[in-house]
Amino acid sequence: MSNDAKPHEPQTVPASNSRRSAVLVPYLPSIAIFVVAVIYGTVSSPYFLNFSAILVNSGRYVEIGMLALGLTLVIINGDIDLSVASNLAVSAATMGLLLEGGVPIQLAALAALAVGMGLGAINAVFIVGMGLPSLVVTLATLALYRGLAQIILGDHAVTAYPEEFIGVDQVSLLGDIAIVPMPLVMLIGFALLFGFLLSRTNFGISCYLTGSNQQAAKFSGIRIDRTRATAFMLTGLMAGAAAVMMTSRLGSTLSNVGLGLELLAITVVVLGGTSIFGGRGTVLGTIIALFAVMAVRESLVISNVNGQVQDALVGVILIVAIVVPQTVTRFRERVSTKRLR
Amino acid sequence: MNPLTVTSTWRSLGRLREAGIAGVVVLLIVIFGSLNPLFLDRDNLSSIVVSVGILMILAIGQMLVIITRNIDLSVGSVLGLSAMVMGMVGRELPEMPTYLLILIAMLVGALAGAVNGILVAVARVPSIIATLGTLAIFRGLTFLVSNNVQVDPEDVADEMQDLASSGPLGIPWLVIFAAIVVVLAWWFTTRTMSGKRLYAIGSNPEAAEMRGLNVLGMTFGVFVLMGALAGLGGAMYVARFATVNPADAGLGFELAVISAVVIGGTNIFGGSGTVIGTVLGTMLVGILSNGLTVVGVSGFWQRFASGAIILIAIIADSFVRKRIERRQSNQTMARVR
Numbered sequence: 288m289s290n291d292a293k294p295h296e297p298q299t300v301p302a303s304n305s306r307r308s309a310v311l312v313p314y315l316p317s318i319a320i321f322v323v324a325v326i327y328g329t330v331s332s333p334y335f336l337n338f339s340a341i342l343v344n345s346g347r348y349v350e351i352g353m354l355a356l357g358l359t360l361v362i363i364n365g366d367i368d369l370s371v372a373s374n375l376a377v378s379a380a381t382m383g384l385l386l387e388g389g390v391p392i393q394l395a396a397l398a399a400l401a402v403g404m405g406l407g408a409i410n411a412v413f414i415v416g417m418g419l420p421s422l423v424v425t426l427a428t429l430a431l432y433r434g435l436a437q438i439i440l441g442d443h444a445v446t447a448y449p450e451e452f453i454g455v456d457q458v459s460l461l462g463d464i465a466i467v468p469m470p471l472v473m474l475i476g477f478a479l480l481f482g483f484l485l486s487r488t489n490f491g492i493s494c495y496l497t498g499s500n501q502q503a504a505k506f507s508g509i510r511i512d513r514t515r516a517t518a519f520m521l522t523g524l525m526a527g528a529a530a531v532m533m534t535s536r537l538g539s540t541l542s543n544v545g546l547g548l549e550l551l552a553i554t555v556v557v558l559g560g561t562s563i564f565g566g567r568g569t570v571l572g573t574i575i576a577l578f579a580v581m582a583v584r585e586s587l588v589i590s591n592v593n594g595q596v597q598d599a600l601v602g603v604i605l606i607v608a609i610v611v612p613q614t615v616t617r618f619r620e621r622v623s624t625k626r627l628r
Numbered sequence: 629m630n631p632l633t634v635t636s637t638w639r640s641l642g643r644l645r646e647a648g649i650a651g652v653v654v655l656l657i658v659i660f661g662s663l664n665p666l667f668l669d670r671d672n673l674s675s676i677v678v679s680v681g682i683l684m685i686l687a688i689g690q691m692l693v694i695i696t697r698n699i700d701l702s703v704g705s706v707l708g709l710s711a712m713v714m715g716m717v718g719r720e721l722p723e724m725p726t727y728l729l730i731l732i733a734m735l736v737g738a739l740a741g742a743v744n745g746i747l748v749a750v751a752r753v754p755s756i757i758a759t760l761g762t763l764a765i766f767r768g769l770t771f772l773v774s775n776n777v778q779v780d781p782e783d784v785a786d787e788m789q790d791l792a793s794s795g796p797l798g799i800p801w802l803v804i805f806a807a808i809v810v811v812l813a814w815w816f817t818t819r820t821m822s823g824k825r826l827y828a829i830g831s832n833p834e835a836a837e838m839r840g841l842n843v844l845g846m847t848f849g850v851f852v853l854m855g856a857l858a859g860l861g862g863a864m865y866v867a868r869f870a871t872v873n874p875a876d877a878g879l880g881f882e883l884a885v886i887s888a889v890v891i892g893g894t895n896i897f898g899g900s901g902t903v904i905g906t907v908l909g910t911m912l913v914g915i916l917s918n919g920l921t922v923v924g925v926s927g928f929w930q931r932f933a934s935g936a937i938i939l940i941a942i943i944a945d946s947f948v949r950k951r952i953e954r955r956q957s958n959q960t961m962a963r964v965r
Contacts, residue, residue, distance in 0.1 A: 367756075413939065413943075417943065417946065418946065419942050419943065419946055420896050420897065420942075422699075422756070422896055423890055423896050423938065423942055424939065424942070426883065426886060426887075426890075426938065427887075427935045427936075427938035427939045427942070428935060428939075429883070429935070430883060430887075430931050430932070430934050430935030430938070431931075431932055431935025431936055431939070432935070433931050433935075434928065434929065434930070434931030434932025434933070434934075434935055435932055437927075437928035437931060437932070438926075438928050438929060438932060441926070441928055542928075550760060550763070550764070553760065554760065554761075557757055563754050563756065563757050564754065593771055593776065595764075595767050595768045595770075595771045595874070595875070596768045596771055596772060597768075598764040598767065598768060599764050599765045599766075599767065599768020599769065599771075600768070601764060602760070602761035602762065602763070602764030602765040602768070603761065603765060605757065605760070605761045606747060606753060606757075606758060606761040606762075606765075609753050609757060610747070610751045610753060613751070613752065613753070614751070
């Protein structure tokens, strides 16, 4: 995976520890959670490490991961996008409707990507263009886009997808030699792309600067408006792509597709060490956190824990993962200021 | 800058806003009423009043939270949890008086609010993240507590159900409770020192801390209050629906509540917001969702409309705010010269 820990360094506390270990610090909570969950899952069921089960189940998490990748950019910029799952629903609904209207599936899928990006652009118009707070705007478009999907589809379920389009999650890259789920490969591809964007391009640097101090970034000649708008549009594009993936996995489209996924996606981003106030975060962190959440949920599924209780445990993990490192940092800061005196 | 002119311009902005929302509310009533006379039917009006009442109790709490520059996304789950606990206690101990049951619901809510308060005020987790977590946690707790068994109408005492339909002078107790909450909140925010401090904390937490305000204590307190109000809302939910399903009691309520507060003119970045605005915002949300159903607009359009109305509210808001700020800075410049 890409080496994108670099922009972290100016932000870390001036501790006397070696830099090399400090680079790993933001990932420690999710790595620890991943390890614990895998051990728990393996101990509680011999089927936990069953690869065909992982293949079947990874699809869901890949979609969450795609939303989370876009959100990583938006949150690093100091914004938030609560509308991603509703955007996904509109994109999927458009695709289904076009397909039923006789449009070939390839074009319909492209249209889903375009719709996703377009809805992201609408968010950007309100937030960047008109200077409205992203939390409220995307809270509104969360309802607005979901409503749009419901208006487009009503109670209707689109099921007319061609055979060859359905079941991307059942495809293995290397065939029978080794099970390498196709969606997972695609997610890693997207992650490398986003990692590259964030750590190796001017756009990425602009994101960190915008998120750390918008005023200062503006006065240093960073085009913050363009940076923020691009992040919203890329997030929309990812929502459109996730809609295509999800439709291929489910083989049908209903207007409630992806309901509530925004919470999981944001949880993944924050768990991965991205600061909700902006300016800090990495793609690697988001991906590690995605695997951690996946391991936790799958180990709970295998021990027959109810869905809502699974969500609750992910909530506990989210909070613990923020409180513990924060307390450690505060403690360290106190120690280092004492030393200065 | 003279602080007096600032507050008076803000106040006039507030009044303009409130008049605007009140105008929209009246307009909606006229439109829905003329499209379908059934909208103004006694039964429908009382159904609006009851659903607005529940929403209002939570919206007032949310307004106070948002004034301190925080947000509580967990209100729907807290409502569900306290409704569930109260419903179960009522099922096991049918002879328990109604007021004690309500107190139990409020206590459960306050405890949940205290968890949020500790996370935000003491552990300093950003409120949006902390309550995103507890949104899931309290929903999960509702499942664990109830063992996924719902509370049925025969488990809810008649006296409890009567709260939503009858009371002194024919006004349901539910509405009276909501009115008491509104009046107390109005008194608190406009007539007490602590109320003013709440705004100070929201406008500038660091400055408030330096001035020696107890930011930690007040933030904690406001979350506990929010929880207790969500608990009261939970009790009223049981009174109205007589059913508590662990999966959907209060599900998605946070959206309606936050919409009502934002439409009512409370600044999402804290420091401003009025009780009257919140009352009007809640009425707008309640009337809109009821009216669309009565007029026969497909349920599918409702969510779209509720999203659109939030957008319109904040766009109008920022438009007026920008104009006033510009005028203000012009005045200040003139004075400096």
